[in-house]
Amino acid sequence: MEKRFVYADNAATTAPSEEVIKAMMPCLTTDWGNPSSLHDKGQHAREILDDARARVAACLGALPSEIYFTSCGTESDNWAIRGAAYANIKKGKHIITSKVEHHAALYTCEELEKEGFEVTYLDVDSEGRVSPADVEKAIRPDTTLVAIMYANNEIGTIMPIPEIAKICHEKGVLCFTDAVQAVGNVPINVHELGVDMLSASGHKLHAPKGIGLLYIRRGVRIRNLIEGGGQESGKRSGTENVPYIVGFAKALEIATSKIDKLDLVAKKRDRLIDEILAKIPYSRLNGPREGRLPGNVNVSFEFIEGESLMLLLNEEGICASTGSACSSRSLEPSHVLLAIGLPHEQAHGSLRLSITHETTDEDIDYILEKLPPIVQRLRDMSPIYNVKV
C-alpha cells in the first residue's frame, strides 16, 4: 500500500473542521465586538454569543443558563472540583474520585489534599470501570462531591454515570463528571444523566483548542475560580471568547447530528481490535469490548516499549500515542493501565489508536498492514523476546 497520512490520535486532539472554521470567521473579521459593550457592535456580539449558548445547551439537553464557557476542559475540571469543594466546606471536606481520572481532576484533588481536604481514590475493575456500589460505600456524612469521568481518555471505558449520579442524589452529594472524551462520542443529555456538573472541551470534537465548558445544574452553587468583570453570569469572568464559542457550538451540532452514525466508527474500531489481536501474538486489549468509546483502541504488546513503537508508526505516517513512561515526563507508565492491573512491562508496551468518522477503511487497512511488521522489528531487537517466547 502506498504511504499515507493516518491521524489516529483523535483522543489527543482533532482537526478543526472546515464548517467550524467557516462559522467562526465572521466573529474574527466583522462581528468582533465585546458582548459586554452596550453599543450596537457589542450587542451584536452578545446576540451571537446568546445564540451559540442556546445551541450548545440544546445539544446537551441543558438550559442555556446552565452552560458556562471556559478556556479548556482542564479549567472546567479544576473549577468543578475546587469550586464544589470550597462551596460546601461547612458540610465537610471529603471528596470521592477514581484512580483513572484525567490529571486535570487527579492533580486538582491532590492539591486539595494539601489544603486540608480528604480524598478517596476509588479502585476500578480490570476493564477500568468504577463500581456504583463502591461509590455508595465510600460516601460519608462529610462527603460533598463525587467526581468520576464519563469515559476514560486512555482505554475508552464508559463509566456507569447514571447509577452513580442516582446514588449521589439519594445521599445528598454533588456529582461531577468529566465528559471531555465523551461529548460528541456518546449521546448525552445532562438531565437524563442526572449529574450536577459536566465538563467538555471543543478541540476533542473538531473545534479549535482554547474553548471548554462547564454545565452546572440550575440551583447548584460552586465557588468561582476566576474573578473579574462578571461575565458568564458572574461565575466565570473574562471577556467571552465569542469566535471559539461559536466554533464550539457548530462542532457540537455537527457531532450531535452524526451521533446515530457512531456505530459505523465502532465497527471500524472493532475491526482494528480483532485484526490486531489476531495478527500479533502476545498482544492484549486494554479496556472493555462493550461499553467503550466508539473510536478508542488501546492494546499492549509484550516485549516492546510504546514510545519506540509510536515513533516507528510515525515514520510510516501514522499518528498514535502510548501510555509508556518514556512518552511522559515522569518515569512511571500510565496510571490508568496500572490501575486496571497491568504489570509495568505491559503498560510500557501500550498503544492507543483513536479514530473518528473521518477514518476510512483504507486507513484501517494501512494501520493493519504497517503495525505487525513494526512490532516484530522491535521484538527482534528486544532482549526479553527470545527469553520468554
Add this chain to the structure above:
Amino acid sequence: MLYSEKVMDHFTHPRNVGEIPDADGVGEVGNAVCGDIMKMYIKVRDGIIVDVKFKTFGCGSAIATSSMATEMIKGHSIDEALTLTNKAVVEALDGLPPAKIHCSVLAEEAVKAAIADYYKRNGIDKEVPGACDGCCSSCCHAEEHGHFHSRDGEEK
C-alpha cells in the same frame, strides 16, 4: 521533533543489533519495570573489542544510545572502551532531551557490564568503576553513580 536527526538515524537504522553466541563478555542492565533493558555482547581479541552487538527493550533514545555506544567502542581497546562516558554518547548523538539522559547512562553501564563480565570469565582481577550488576534500575540510580545528568544534554 523530539529527537535530533542523529538519534532518529540510529533509532530507525540501528547499528550492531543482534547477539554474539560465543561472546567473550555479556552485560545486561536496566529492567522491564522501568521500561529499559540493554544487553551488550562483546568479542575480544588481544585486548581489542573486535565485535559488539546489542539488544534493547526501550524507547527510541534507548535504542539509539545502544547503537551509538556500540559504534564508539567497536575496534577499540578494552581500556579505551572503559573511558566511554554517557556524556560522550549524548554528544555523539547531537544531544538528548533531559528526560532521556538516563538512556545514555544505561548505554555506558551496558558497555561496562559486558567488560566486567569479560574480566570475570577470564580471571582478570580488575575493577570496572561504575559497572552495574544489572540488578538495579538505571532510571533510579543514575544520579548516585555520579553520571553526567546536567541540562547540557538538552536537545540542541
